[in-house]
Amino acid sequence: MSFLSKTLDRVKPSPTIAVSNLAMELKAQGRDIISLGAGEPDFDTPAHIRTAGIEAINAGKTRYTAVDGIPELKQAICAKFKRDNALDYIPAQVSVGTGGKQVLYNAFMATLNPGDEVVIPAPYWVSYPDMVLLAGGTPVFIEATLENAFKITPDQLEAAITPATKWFLFNSPSNPTGAGYNRDELKALTDVLMRHPHVWVLTDDMYEHLAYDDFKFCTPAQVEPALYDRTLTMNGVSKAYAMTGWRIGYAAGPKPLIDAMRKVQSQSTSNPCSISQWAAVEALNGTHDFIAPNNKMFARRRDLVVKALNEIEGVSCPVPEGAFYVYPSIAGLIGKKTPAGKVITDDEVFARALLEDTGVAVVFGAAFGLSPNFRISYATSDAALTEACARIQRFCGGLV
Numbered sequence: 001m002s003f004l005s006k007t008l009d010r011v012k013p014s015p016t017i018a019v020s021n022l023a024m025e026l027k028a029q030g031r032d033i034i035s036l037g038a039g040e041p042d043f044d045t046p047a048h049i050r051t052a053g054i055e056a057i058n059a060g061k062t063r064y065t066a067v068d069g070i071p072e073l074k075q076a077i078c079a080k081f082k083r084d085n086a087l088d089y090i091p092a093q094v095s096v097g098t099g100g101k102q103v104l105y106n107a108f109m110a111t112l113n114p115g116d117e118v119v120i121p122a123p124y125w126v127s128y129p130d131m132v133l134l135a136g137g138t139p140v141f142i143e144a145t146l147e148n149a150f151k152i153t154p155d156q157l158e159a160a161i162t163p164a165t166k167w168f169l170f171n172s173p174s175n176p177t178g179a180g181y182n183r184d185e186l187k188a189l190t191d192v193l194m195r196h197p198h199v200w201v202l203t204d205d206m207y208e209h210l211a212y213d214d215f216k217f218c219t220p221a222q223v224e225p226a227l228y229d230r231t232l233t234m235n236g237v238s239k240a241y242a243m244t245g246w247r248i249g250y251a252a253g254p255k256p257l258i259d260a261m262r263k264v265q266s267q268s269t270s271n272p273c274s275i276s277q278w279a280a281v282e283a284l285n286g287t288h289d290f291i292a293p294n295n296k297m298f299a300r301r302r303d304l305v306v307k308a309l310n311e312i313e314g315v316s317c318p319v320p321e322g323a324f325y326v327y328p329s330i331a332g333l334i335g336k337k338t339p340a341g342k343v344i345t346d347d348e349v350f351a352r353a354l355l356e357d358t359g360v361a362v363v364f365g366a367a368f369g370l371s372p373n374f375r376i377s378y379a380t381s382d383a384a385l386t387e388a389c390a391r392i393q394r395f396c397g398g399l400v
Contacts, residue, residue: 010133014126014367019351023361034388035361036376039175040244041324045279046290049241052282056275065271068262069096069250073277076284077250080235084208085222087233089252095261096280098272100206100236100249101127102265107202107232107251108135108167110260116166121152122369123327125175125204129369137166141369146329149318150177150370154188161196168193170220171204173211176368176375177327178302178320180211183218190224201231206249207323209240209291212299215321229254239323240291241283246276298324301378301385308389309376312396324379327365330372336399344399347372358391 020037027033044050056062069077074091081087097103104127112118112135120128122141129139142160144150157168170189173180181189193199201220211217221231236249252258271277302319305326309317314332336344338357344350351364351374365373378385 007134007136011130019348019355019361019364022352023355026355026359031359033355033359033361034380034384034391036378036380036385036388037361037363038377038379039325040377041239041242041294041379042381043242043294045242045246046283048286049243049279049283052286053246053275053279056278061274061278063274065274065277067266067271068258069094069272070274070277070281073250073281073284076281077252080284081233081252085219085233087219087221087228087252093255093258094250094252095258095265096248096250096272096277097265098249098269099247100204100234100238101131102269103234103236103249103251103261104128104202104204105131105135106261106264106268107234107257108132108137109264110257111135111166111200112137115164117162117164118167118169119157119160119165119199120169120369121171121174123150123174123176123365123373124169124369125171126367128169138164140165143370144177144179145370146316146318146373150174150179150327151181151185152189154192157189157192158195161192161199163198165196165199167200167202169202169204171206173207173215173217173320173322174325175207175323176325176363176365178323178325179318180215180217180321182216183223186218186220186223190220190227193220193227194224197230199230201227203231203233205233205235206239208235209288210295210298210324211322212295212302213321217322232257237280237283240294242294243276243279243283246273246279248272248276248280298378301380301382302326304382304385305376305378305389308386308393312393314399315396324377326376326378327368327373328376330374333396333399334372339398339400347374350374354392354395358395360388360391360395 074094232253234251237243317328347364363375365371
């Protein structure tokens with residue numbers, strides 16, 4: 001009899017670990033490694049937010065708090081939803097967790113039973129399916145193709161919904177593609193959901209403020225108010241506020257669901273870090289004047305990377321609307337060989353060979369559920385991106 005839980009048999013180890021470990025090994029050997037895998041801004045947390053954290057420490061705000069967030073932070077979250085999304089919530093409808101991942105996990109643990117299905121567009125953030133599986137549910141994937149700019153269609157959503165569907169998990173702008181749904185595209189999806197009142201919506205809005213050019217962010221309950229009573233709207237301070245390590249995510253939704261999520265959290269982590277919560281209050285309530293210049297820098301980096309990748313024969317890279325990722329297709333490179341004779345059979349082989357030969361670390365597309373692609377995070381310096389793209393161009397150009 002195995003000592004370990006059989007639940008873990010449903011979950012595979014992260015497919016990115018092997019490449020990450022290889023990158024660390026090569027760096028330890030003295031290789032010049034450029035890592036384009038990290039999903040976090042390379043900016044420091046803004047000074048006024050850091051100061052709020054320091055002041056919280058000095059004021060002794062270092063004790064346990066309410067399980068799912070201090071009242072001041074819940075009020076700030078309600079104000080944010082009203083200000084940015086025209087959504088009205090009260091503090092009792094808000095849950096604060098240790099990052100957005102915990103909020104999603106709590107929601108699945110609180111609602112999923114064996115046989116329940118969660119519809120997930122692919123490519124997806126790597127953690128989505130495994131969280132569903134750990135909670136006893138079954139992920140159901142909809143393929144969002146390059147030809148459709150990595151967005152699903154209403155017909156695809158309609159076809160994926162069954163009587164067993166409990167959640168539709170939605171992420172825009174997307175990790176890993178950066179694809180964002182405009183209001184008309186999102187309205188077409190919410191129209192489908194209105195025909196299926198048993199399906200709830202879990203929307204991951206973590207990249208809300210990382211939107212470029214003319215793209216205007218919107219969220220499902222904002223586009224279709226009739227979905228309000230069956231939508232959990234998740235967000236956090238990690239990305240736009242450069243607070244990944246502070247670990248604060250939050251969501252708002254129907255009170256019975258929030259109460260159930262609190263019960264899960266009370267028996268796992270309990271409250272998020274008190275200091276981080278006070279910093280998050282300042283992040284939400286304080287000035288946001290740093291976001292626009294940061295986004296301008298991200299957009300410039302995006303354009304640099306997209307241009308360089310589209311100059312490679314066999315690679316196709318659409319221009320994303322938001323986040324800080326690109327997700328190029330390498331369909332034209334499959335079957336080619338490296339100078340050493342290694343055949344590029346799939347995107348995992350491509351990523352490993354790219355790392356070994358050039359020192360550029362990317363994440364292969366199979367990790368996100370759609371191949372043959374790879375993900376680049378352009379949340380790093382222009383110099384690093386320029387050098388990395390030059391190396392990728394040389395590597396691809398050397399394939400025969």
